[in-house]
Amino acid sequence: MSNKVIELQNIRRDFTVGDETVHALRGVSFDITEGEFVTIMGTSGSGKSTLLNILGCLDTPTSGEYLLDGIPVRSMSKSQRAILRNRKIGFVFQNYNLLAKTTATENVELPLMYNPDISSSERRKRAEEALDAVGLGDRKEHKSNQMSGGQMQRVAIARALVNNPAVILADEATGNLDTRTSYEILMLFQELHRKGRTIIFVTHNPEIANYSSRNIRLRDGHIIEDSVNTNVLSAEETYRTLPKDIDD
Amino acid sequence: MNYTNLFKIALKALAHNKMRAFLTMLGIIIGVASVITMIALGQGTQKSIQKEISSMGSNIIMIHPGGERRGGVRLDPSEMQTLKIQNFEALKKECMYVAAISPYATASGQLVCGNNNYPTSVTGAGIDYIEIRQLTIEDGTMFTESDIKTSAKVCVIGKTIVDNLFPDGSDPIGSTIRYNQVPLKVIGVLESKGYNSMGMDQDDIVLAPYTTVMKRMLAVTHFNGIFASALSEDVTEYATDEIRTILRREHRLKDSDPDDFMIRTQQELSDMMNTTMNLLTTLLACIAGISLLVGGIGIMNIMYVSVTERTKEIGLRMSVGARGIDILVQFLIEAVLISVTGGIIGILLGCSACLAVKYLANWPVYIQIWSVILSFAVCTVTGIFFGWYPARKAANLDPIDALRYE
Numbered sequence: 256m257s258n259k260v261i262e263l264q265n266i267r268r269d270f271t272v273g274d275e276t277v278h279a280l281r282g283v284s285f286d287i288t289e290g291e292f293v294t295i296m297g298t299s300g301s302g303k304s305t306l307l308n309i310l311g312c313l314d315t316p317t318s319g320e321y322l323l324d325g326i327p328v329r330s331m332s333k334s335q336r337a338i339l340r341n342r343k344i345g346f347v348f349q350n351y352n353l354l355a356k357t358t359a360t361e362n363v364e365l366p367l368m369y370n371p372d373i374s375s376s377e378r379r380k381r382a383e384e385a386l387d388a389v390g391l392g393d394r395k396e397h398k399s400n401q402m403s404g405g406q407m408q409r410v411a412i413a414r415a416l417v418n419n420p421a422v423i424l425a426d427e428a429t430g431n432l433d434t435r436t437s438y439e440i441l442m443l444f445q446e447l448h449r450k451g452r453t454i455i456f457v458t459h460n461p462e463i464a465n466y467s468s469r470n471i472r473l474r475d476g477h478i479i480e481d482s483v484n485t486n487v488l489s490a491e492e493t494y495r496t497l498p499k500d501i502d503d
Numbered sequence: 504m505n506y507t508n509l510f511k512i513a514l515k516a517l518a519h520n521k522m523r524a525f526l527t528m529l530g531i532i533i534g535v536a537s538v539i540t541m542i543a544l545g546q547g548t549q550k551s552i553q554k555e556i557s558s559m560g561s562n563i564i565m566i567h568p569g570g571e572r573r574g575g576v577r578l579d580p581s582e583m584q585t586l587k588i589q590n591f592e593a594l595k596k597e598c599m600y601v602a603a604i605s606p607y608a609t610a611s612g613q614l615v616c617g618n619n620n621y622p623t624s625v626t627g628a629g630i631d632y633i634e635i636r637q638l639t640i641e642d643g644t645m646f647t648e649s650d651i652k653t654s655a656k657v658c659v660i661g662k663t664i665v666d667n668l669f670p671d672g673s674d675p676i677g678s679t680i681r682y683n684q685v686p687l688k689v690i691g692v693l694e695s696k697g698y699n700s701m702g703m704d705q706d707d708i709v710l711a712p713y714t715t716v717m718k719r720m721l722a723v724t725h726f727n728g729i730f731a732s733a734l735s736e737d738v739t740e741y742a743t744d745e746i747r748t749i750l751r752r753e754h755r756l757k758d759s760d761p762d763d764f765m766i767r768t769q770q771e772l773s774d775m776m777n778t779t780m781n782l783l784t785t786l787l788a789c790i791a792g793i794s795l796l797v798g799g800i801g802i803m804n805i806m807y808v809s810v811t812e813r814t815k816e817i818g819l820r821m822s823v824g825a826r827g828i829d830i831l832v833q834f835l836i837e838a839v840l841i842s843v844t845g846g847i848i849g850i851l852l853g854c855s856a857c858l859a860v861k862y863l864a865n866w867p868v869y870i871q872i873w874s875v876i877l878s879f880a881v882c883t884v885t886g887i888f889f890g891w892y893p894a895r896k897a898a899n900l901d902p903i904d905a906l907r908y909e
């Protein structure tokens with residue numbers, strides 16, 4: 256029996272703006288087991304990012320229980336949650352969020368810098384392996400401002416991989432990229448999925464749901480659909496059918 | 504936690520923001536260096552003036568002709584001629600609190616010796632003059648009482664005169680120098696005293712018997728003034744009272760008449776100087792305080808702005824697992840490195856500026872340890888506090904709020 260990486264029980268998140276209260280999540284519950292590739296979809300403002308931030312321990316739910324790898328998160332202190340992020344979570348942002356003027360390797364090393372159990376040689380080795388895994392073996396010493404958007408997103412993915420997390424979370428990871436590059440990134444996620452990673456991928460693009468194993472749809476802070484995809488397409492095949500030399 | 508890693512992180516962050524680090528440091532450097540230099544200058548001037556005054560003899564009494572001057576009123580020349588030889592003799596005979604007393608009269612003109620000449624003034628003096636002014640004969644002898652009686656054509660000269668009239672290094676003793684047609688035989692050379700704090704050359708001096716100067720050079724019967732020294736500093740006041748009584752009697756002044764002479768003591772002069780100097784030091788300290796404040800505000804601004812501007816970076820670091828304390832320690836290490844380095848550079852710069860002033864401009868400077876410690880402490884504490892305080896605020900944010908920060 257595969258174990259549950261994520262258990263959400265009736266998660267709510269309210270924001271107070273002035274006198275008004277915005278209910279971004281109104282009771283969300285689901286479980287994710289190890290090795291799933293889940294896409295979360297929904298219209299703008301439906302609460303996708305809010306949900307993902309809570310899953311990534313970047314934000315705290317107003318109520319409800321969240322268990323990550325069996326550990327209850329809500330009652331944790333800020334420092335404990337920081338350690339949890341450091342060991343269990345890899346987060347990929349839409350706008351990459353790399354350290355400026357810093358080489359790819361140093362960016363990827365960053366999570367391990369905050370883990371005192373890892374020696375500097377081990378850190379370097381793992382960062383280079385992660386960069387090799389995302390196909391940036393030849394860009395290790397390039398600085399973040401010397402790379403294209405797609406390359407920067409690969410660095411961000413390598414950074415999300417490097418601590419060997421229980422789950423990789425991506426918020427519109429392809430949102431800033433053109434179609435071809437988006438499929439390249441998608442191929443990368445599919446490959447990571449094949450290797451057994453648990454992935455949660457937030458996206459606007461309904462097509463992307465065809466490449467994941469499960470799809471959750473949100474509207475106004477509620478789950479309106481949670482379906483398993485029986486016919487997973489291969490991003491690599493789609494990529495090959497894309498016209499090569501046409502400007503997007 | 505692993506401080507080595509945090510140290511590396513802080514060093515990298517500094518290396519990526521050299522300009523910002525430099526600007527912050529500059530505030531600290533200028534603050535520290537200016538305080539050290541200002542205080543050292545103020546103290547140096549004060550100390551050297553104090554030394555000067557005490558080396559002049561704190562018990563000196565100076566008597567000048569003419570009463571208290573009233574601004575703008577032109578004095579009758581006869582008023583300037585009230586100090587005569589018989590006044591001096593009366594003082595010399597009767598004063599009990601006076602240890603030494605000497606009249607003086609000065610004549611100015613050109614000194615000539617062979618091919619060399621030098622413009623200066625000749626001071627006609629009594630035997631006690633060198634005791635009162637704390638001069639020492641280095642070579643030869645001082646003139647004697649009988650030289651004074653006979654208006655002997657002899658003189659004692661200072662180092663500057665020797666250097667100018669005998670540039671070939673020959674022994675001046677025994678040679679004759681001419682002063683406005685009057686030949687003077689050099690019988691002694693004074694020990695060098697160097698420049699005083701007002702920049703006056705104390706070795707530019709020619710002493711001759713006052714009778715010689717008054718009769719042979721000036722053809723007058725009055726003195727320019729009389730110098731005396733009290734038995735000790737404590738009795739200076741008694742001595743001045745005594746002198747005043749004797750002179751008023753000698754000048755046959757009625758009780759209602761004002762003094763037709765002026766008595767000044769070194770004590771008064773030194774009190775006056777000290778008041779002025781204290782004012783100057785206070786002023787310099789104020790300027791230094793203001794530069795420290797301005798430096799501090801500069802440090803505060805850059806530190807504050809840089810942390811605010813780096814809130815996104817803080818959010819990113821927290822999103823990959825940095826705890827609040829890790830962020831704080833990183834910013835604290837950065838602030839300490841910047842502040843301490845800046846402080847040390849400031850101290851070095853301040854001290855070298857002091858030395859430069861001392862050796863290039865020949866100004867007296869005394870570096871005060873307390874000013875070094877105070878300015879260093881103020882700047883580093885400001886730097887560290889304003890590195891730490893905004894970082895603490897940022898580190899307390901939820902990572903997502905820090906990431907969203909605009």
Ligand SMILES: Nc1ncnc2c1ncn2[C@@H]1O[C@H](COP(=O)(O)OP(=O)(O)OP(=O)(O)O)[C@@H](O)[C@H]1O
Nearest residue numbers: 270271272277279298299300301302303304305306
């Ligand atoms: N920090 C916040 N303060 C107040 N309201 C917020 C905040 N973050 C999100 N919200 C509100 O919560 C709701 C959900 O926002 P969220 O960012 O999760 O939407 P989303 O599904 O990611 O939309 P998009 O597809 O446009 O990214 C929105 O109505 C938004 O206004």
Ligand SMILES: [Mg+2]
Nearest residue numbers: 303304305426
């Ligand atoms: Mg969103």
